[in-house]
Amino acid sequence: xxxxxxxxxxxxxxxxxxxxxxxxxxxxxxxxxxxxxxxxxxxxxxxxxxxxxxxxxxxxxxxxxxxxxxxxxxxxxxxxxxxxxxxxxxxxxxxxxxxxxxxxxxxxxxxxxxxxxxxxxxxxxxxxxxxxxxxxxxxxxxxxxxxxxxxxxxxxxxxxxxxxxxxxxxxxxxxxxxxxxxxxxxxxxxxxxxxxxxxxxxxxxxxxxxxxxxxxxxxxxxxxxxxxxxxxxxxxxxxxxxxxxxxxxxxxxxxxxxxxxxxxxxxxxxxxxxxxxxxxxxxxxxxxxxxxxxxxxxxxxxxxxxxxxxxxxxxxxxxxxxxxxxxxxxxxxxxxxxxxxxxxxxxxxxxxxxxxxxxxxxxxxxxxxxxxxxxxxxxxxxxxxxxxxxxxxxxxxxxxxxxxxxxxxxxxxxxxxxxxxxxxxxxxxxxxxxxxxxxxxxxxxxxxxxxxxxxxxxxxxxxxxxxxxxxxxxxxxxx
Amino acid sequence: xxxxxxxxxxxxxxxxxxxxxxxxxxxxxxxxxxxxxxxxxxxxxxxxxxxxxxxxxxxxxxxxxxxxxxxxxxxxxxxxxxxxxxxxxxxxxxxxxxxxxxxxxxxxxxxxxxxxxxxxxxxxxxxxxxxxxxxxxxxxxxxxxxxxxxxxxxxxxxxxxxxxxxxxxxxxxxxxxxxxxxxxxxxxxxxxxxxxxxxxxxxxxxxxxxxxxx
Amino acid sequence: xxxxxxxxxxxxxxxxxxxxxxxxxxxxxxxxxxxxxxxxxxxxxxxxxxxxxxxxxxxxxxxxxxxxxxxxxxxxxxxxxxxxxxxxxxxxxxxxxxxxxxxxxxxxxxxxxxxxxxxxxxxxxxxxxxxxxxxxxxxxxxxxxxxxxxxxxxxxxxxxxxxxxxxxxxxxxxxxxxxxxxxxxxxxxxxxxxxxxxxxxxxxxxxxxxxxxxxxxxxxxxxxxxxxxxxxxxxxxxxxxxxxxxxxxxxxxxxxxxxxxxxxxxxxxxxxxxxxxxxxxxxxxxxxxxxxxxxxx
Numbered sequence: 004x005x006x007x008x009x010x011x012x013x014x015x016x017x018x019x020x021x022x023x024x025x026x027x028x029x030x031x032x033x034x035x036x037x038x039x040x041x042x043x044x045x046x047x048x049x050x051x052x053x054x055x056x057x058x059x060x061x062x063x064x065x066x067x068x069x070x071x072x073x074x075x076x077x078x079x080x081x082x083x084x085x086x087x088x089x090x091x092x093x094x095x096x097x098x099x100x101x102x103x104x105x106x107x108x109x110x111x112x113x114x115x116x117x118x119x120x121x122x123x124x125x126x127x128x129x130x131x132x133x134x135x136x137x138x139x140x141x142x143x144x145x146x147x148x149x150x151x152x153x154x155x156x157x158x159x160x161x162x163x164x165x166x167x168x169x170x171x172x173x174x175x176x177x178x179x180x181x182x183x184x185x186x187x188x189x190x191x192x193x194x195x196x197x198x199x200x201x202x203x204x205x206x207x208x209x210x211x212x213x214x215x216x217x218x219x220x221x222x223x224x225x226x227x228x229x230x231x232x233x234x235x236x237x238x239x240x241x242x243x244x245x246x247x248x249x250x251x252x253x254x255x256x257x258x259x260x261x262x263x264x265x266x267x268x269x270x271x272x273x274x275x276x277x278x279x280x281x282x283x284x285x286x287x288x289x290x291x292x293x294x295x296x297x298x299x300x301x302x303x304x305x306x307x308x309x310x311x312x313x314x315x316x317x318x319x320x321x322x323x324x325x326x327x328x329x330x331x332x333x334x335x336x337x338x339x340x341x342x343x344x345x346x347x348x349x350x351x352x353x354x355x356x357x358x359x360x361x362x363x364x365x366x367x368x369x370x371x372x373x374x375x376x377x378x379x380x381x382x383x384x385x386x387x388x389x390x391x392x393x394x395x396x397x398x399x400x401x402x403x404x405x406x407x408x409x410x411x412x413x414x415x416x417x418x419x420x421x422x423x424x425x426x427x428x429x430x431x432x433x434x435x436x437x438x439x440x441x442x443x444x445x446x447x448x449x450x451x452x453x454x455x456x457x458x459x460x461x462x463x464x465x466x467x468x469x470x471x472x473x474x475x476x477x478x479x480x481x482x
Numbered sequence: 483x484x485x486x487x488x489x490x491x492x493x494x495x496x497x498x499x500x501x502x503x504x505x506x507x508x509x510x511x512x513x514x515x516x517x518x519x520x521x522x523x524x525x526x527x528x529x530x531x532x533x534x535x536x537x538x539x540x541x542x543x544x545x546x547x548x549x550x551x552x553x554x555x556x557x558x559x560x561x562x563x564x565x566x567x568x569x570x571x572x573x574x575x576x577x578x579x580x581x582x583x584x585x586x587x588x589x590x591x592x593x594x595x596x597x598x599x600x601x602x603x604x605x606x607x608x609x610x611x612x613x614x615x616x617x618x619x620x621x622x623x624x625x626x627x628x629x630x631x632x633x634x635x636x637x638x639x640x641x642x643x644x645x646x647x648x649x650x651x652x653x654x655x656x657x658x659x660x661x662x663x664x665x666x667x668x669x670x671x672x673x674x675x676x677x678x679x680x681x682x683x684x685x686x687x688x689x690x691x692x693x694x695x696x
Numbered sequence: 697x698x699x700x701x702x703x704x705x706x707x708x709x710x711x712x713x714x715x716x717x718x719x720x721x722x723x724x725x726x727x728x729x730x731x732x733x734x735x736x737x738x739x740x741x742x743x744x745x746x747x748x749x750x751x752x753x754x755x756x757x758x759x760x761x762x763x764x765x766x767x768x769x770x771x772x773x774x775x776x777x778x779x780x781x782x783x784x785x786x787x788x789x790x791x792x793x794x795x796x797x798x799x800x801x802x803x804x805x806x807x808x809x810x811x812x813x814x815x816x817x818x819x820x821x822x823x824x825x826x827x828x829x830x831x832x833x834x835x836x837x838x839x840x841x842x843x844x845x846x847x848x849x850x851x852x853x854x855x856x857x858x859x860x861x862x863x864x865x866x867x868x869x870x871x872x873x874x875x876x877x878x879x880x881x882x883x884x885x886x887x888x889x890x891x892x893x894x895x896x897x898x899x900x901x902x903x904x905x906x907x908x909x910x911x912x913x914x915x916x917x918x919x920x921x922x923x924x925x926x927x928x929x930x931x932x933x934x935x936x937x938x939x940x941x942x943x944x945x946x947x948x949x950x951x952x953x954x955x956x957x958x959x960x961x962x963x964x965x966x967x968x969x970x971x972x973x974x975x976x977x978x979x980x981x982x983x984x985x986x987x988x989x990x991x992x993x
Contacts, residue, residue, distance in 0.1 A: 154631060158622070161638055165615075165645065172598075172649055199597050485866075492867040495986070503979060576978045583982045590989050606867075609993075 005043065005052045006060040009070070009111040012040055017104035021097060029100050030088045033081035040107060041074045048466070054117060058185050061117040064474035068323060069250050070114040072330050073243045077107050079448045083235055083338055086444035090345070091233075098135040099236075105132035106239065113247045119167050119184040122251055126163065126215065129247055130156040136236035137228050148224075148231035155214055155224040163211025163251070169204035170255070173197045186254055193261035201259060205268055208255045209275065212248035218309065219279035222302045226286075229298035230350070234341015237294060241301045241337060242330040249308055249326065253478055256312060260480040272313030273403055279306025280410040288417035291352045294344065296421050297336055300376055303414055304329040310407065311391040312478070315398050319475035321390030324463075328383040328456060329376070335452040336372035339365040342445055343425065352421060357428040364441040366426045368449045373422040375456050377415045383459035487527050491606040494520050494644070495586065498617040498637050503579045505571075510633050511556045518548025521640055525647060528607070544643075552636065560629055573624040582617050589613040598648075607648040615641025702783070705944035709781055713948065714922030715740035717929065717955040724959025739922065743915045751911035756815045764810025765909060765916040771803035772920045772927070779927050780854040780934070782947045791851045793841050797834070800883070803920065804830055811905035818897050822904035825970070829889070829901065832977035833882045839984035840872045840879065843991040844935070847872075857934040858941075865936070871987030873935045878980035880932055882973075884925040887962035889973050899970070929954045 016036035023029045047067055054061030062070070081103065088096045109132050112125035130153075138149040167184065173196045174183035181188045189196070214221035229237045252272075259268040283303035290296040304325070311322025340350070342365035347355040358366035375382035378389070388411065395404035497517040501510045522545025525537050571578070589612030602608060614637055621634030719736035726733025735741075753761065777786040778796050785792075808826055811819040844856040847868055865873070882889040885902035897904045906917050933950045934941045940950045968976060 150628070154622070154635070157635055158619075158638070161635075161642055164642055168642075168645055168649055197597060488867050489870065492871065492986075492990070496983075499982065499986075503975065576975055579975075579978050579982050583985045586986055587989050590993055594993060606990075 013107035017101045020100040037078040059118045064470040066114040073110045083448040102135040137232045145231040148227040151224045152228045159214025166207030173200035212251040215248035219282040226295040226298040230295040238334040238337035241333040269313040272309045276306040276310025284410045284413040314394045316479045318394035321387045325387035332375045335449040338449040339368040357430040364446045491610045515553035585616040586613040611644030714926040720955035721959040728963035746915035749911040760813040765913040767806040768803040769916040769920040771799045775799040825901045836980040843988035846991040858938040868987045868990035875984035880928045891967045
């Protein structure tokens with residue numbers, strides 16, 4: 004029953020915002036509905052809800068973590084949207100508001116589905132729901148970005164469907180009576196799965212969902228989509244949407260690890276993770292557009308996530324922690340980047356220079372976000388990235404550890420040049436923009452997100468570590 | 483029945499092939515409509531146990547959607563933007579035809595290596611699905627017009643549908659419905675985007691969409 | 697009794713039928729466009745008339761020019777002896793399919809040599825076109841033969857083109873047949889590839905090569921070309937259904953049908969631009985290759 008509410012409430016909100024006539028009042032639906040959703044999710048933390056009778060729906064720790072992150076962040080974003088959409092009066096916000104609500108609905112579907120086919124349906128819904136966010140500005144550049152996003156996204160979704168078919172074929176036809184795509188029954192019968200099909204399924208799902216995540220050879224849509232979407236939409240894409248395909252990869256990884264393909268899948272994850280970090284390092288250096296820079300940083304962090312999962316239970320633990328840290332920090336970064344973009348009317352270093360003079364709080368948040376995302380103490384990313392480095396060394400992946408440190412350093416340097424030039428210095432000319440200084444509603448959300456990152460860096464609550472540990476062990480087949 | 487379904491499958495592969503070597507957008511749309519109709523007929527004549535209601539439902543859904551509705555949307559899109567031909571593909575038509583044959587060969591080799599049950603391995607369904615899938619991907623890569631890319635994507639989806647049909651003894655029919663829905667919504671959204679592209683650029687050439695880059 | 701009918705029937709098929717087919721094609725085209733057209737026996741009449749005339753040789757041409765028509769006709773005649781018309785061919789052994797391909801290539805080669813020997817730029821142009829397009833058509837023919845050889849398990853024409861079938865031919869045979877049809881049209885300079893009736897040398901392929909031949913030489917060339925068309929027609933008919941070629945009468949009828957069919961194709965479409973011809977031939981190569989893939993598995 005709770006599953007129906009988790010998926011249904013945001014969907015109803017989406018329908019409601021399609022029906023509401025007033026552009027002024029419509030955005031208020033979001034914080035209201037999202038807070039109901041968040042309270043439902045928090046209630047799930049007390050006791051995990053029982054799976055649905057046929058086993059199609061269910062919530063485990065990994066799903067709950069992703070769902071909580073998504074729900075909480077969307078609530079924060081919706082508060083930001085109140086002010087943002089008031090400033091962007093010239094654009095009708097019906098589709099924008101509705102697609103934010105539908106995104107939460109699709110995310111919930113992905114998180115609670117215990118059926119790979121259903122999970123795929125959720126992922127497809129997510130792709131379609133997010134396209135209007137990128138196209139919000141309705142100009143040539145955003146159209147181009149939306150086109151690339153849809154083409155690449157559809158291709159990835161198609162390949163993931165092929166992988167799902169392969170997974171269904173891996174289940175021996177006559178030995179099991181249940182649906183061949185139920186995750187729990189796949190794990191239960193893991194010993195009987197046909198390994199060639201499972202390998203194929205893993206590769207195709209990794210490529211398909213990796214495209215949606217923005218892992219390296221399939222990341223080409225990412226800088227365009229993140230660069231052209233409004234700041235808050237970039238935050239939704241980078242902070243919320245990428246965690247869903249990651250969850251899909253975690254699911255197939257869990258099936259592979261219980262079927263005895265642990266080393267095969269780990270090897271692929273490490274490879275693609277390092278490749279993503281390397282690509283990000285190459286493109287982030289000399290990047291003049293700070294939103295595209297954030298996109299490459301997202302490619303890097305997705306690489307860190309899959310790399311962590313490839314490094315055993317401890318690595319998986321820190322990868323899941325990094326998922327939270329990256330989401331929160333990316334949210335803060337994109338929101339403050341959006342503020343800076345608006346204050347200067349441009350998103351390259353040529354336009355935006357000396358943001359600290361013009362929008363001090365946003366600029367400070369941008370700087371702090373940069374420090375946090377590159378893994379500097381005292382922020383939580385330091386804990387998770389250091390943990391991943393340690394698990395690489397512990398598990399004997401010296402090459403991976405070396406590459407990890409090297410790419411992190413390169414990305415730190417590359418991002419620093421851009422960020423410092425944007426934040427410090429004096430603005431080139433007097434601003435003729437309407438926005439002067441920071442408005443409270445638009446800096447409060449990033450402040451909330453940044454303080455959460457700082458809080459997690461200083462103290463990890465035991466319920467969170469317990470959940471992370473249980474989930475990391477389950478994913479790696481350690482009991 | 484066996485022979486008829488084989489000939490139908492060969493036809494489906496040939497349609498993909500024809501689309502690869504054809505520069506006329508209307509021709510490509512007609513071909514993809516024909517392919518969709520063949521796909522709709524296929525579940526009815528393919529060997530399998532039972533002739534349930536759901537097979538008829540899927541078949542007729544496929545037939546109407548892929549044979550009529552989607553081609554209608556696409557031809558509406560090209561009529562709106564008054565575009566007829568794919569002028570400058572990244573890879574020429576002769577070369578794409580030859581690559582297409584190469585891909586067909588690869589998919590037959592692949593299909594014979596897959597650990598499938600005997601009765602499926604001997605049928606043409608899997609190799610044809612793989613070759614249609616690969617030719618669709620090829621078309622998405624080497625053509626620059628938005629409409630041709632959508633056609634390539636449709637071919638890719640047709641290949642996936644064929645594969646789903648081959649393994650339908652294993653996966654429930656929800657998946658097949660999922661594919662239908664997916665294709666429909668994707669094209670619907672793409673159709674809207676194409677219209678917007680037309681209005682913003684006066685053509686549906688994705689080569690115009692190259693402002694972004696590093 | 698067998699041989700009494702056999703010998704005259706073979707003679708009729710080899711000597712008269714080729715010209716008759718060409719006449720029928722012309723008649724069909726005339727009928728579609730609403731003209732009366734030349735009589736069906738006109739091509740035969742032309743050949744007989746040419747045989748009675750003397751030949752003119754230009755001073756610049758040498759032995760290759762004189763050798764060309766003779767050699768090309770004898771190559772085609774040799775090929776004819778390998779083809780099963782109805783019943784068994786005159787000569788048959790395992791591997792005669794390869795000899796057949798090479799004989800056709802030899803005929804083309806000497807025709808090209810003769811064309812180059814005239815030193816005329818028109819002939820040179822025609823020769824280069826013929827060579828270029830046959831470099832597409834020959835692989836297609838070889839692939840068709842290969843897939844049929846694999847399908848029937850033999851390299852002999854008589855077995856490759858008479859394997860029994862059910863109601864519908866196998867998909868690989870159908871693909872081979874469609875590839876062979878394109879090759880047939882291209883090799884015999886029929887319309888989507890070449891227009892035999894055009895008066896503009898610049899757009900010709902085959903005809904422009906033989907402009908300088910006259911008298912019996914020209915008769916040899918014309919007859920050779922007609923015979924080649926008929927031989928490939930016989931093969932195509934046998935591919936569709938061997939029972940259509942079970943006796944001389946049925947074969948004559950189906951050849952007439954094929955001639956009318958070719959005439960209908962020629963009336964329904966225009967000649968392709970020269971640039972597009974390779975694409976058609978590549979499509980034939982691809983069809984044949986697809987058939988080969990189907991036959992191999």
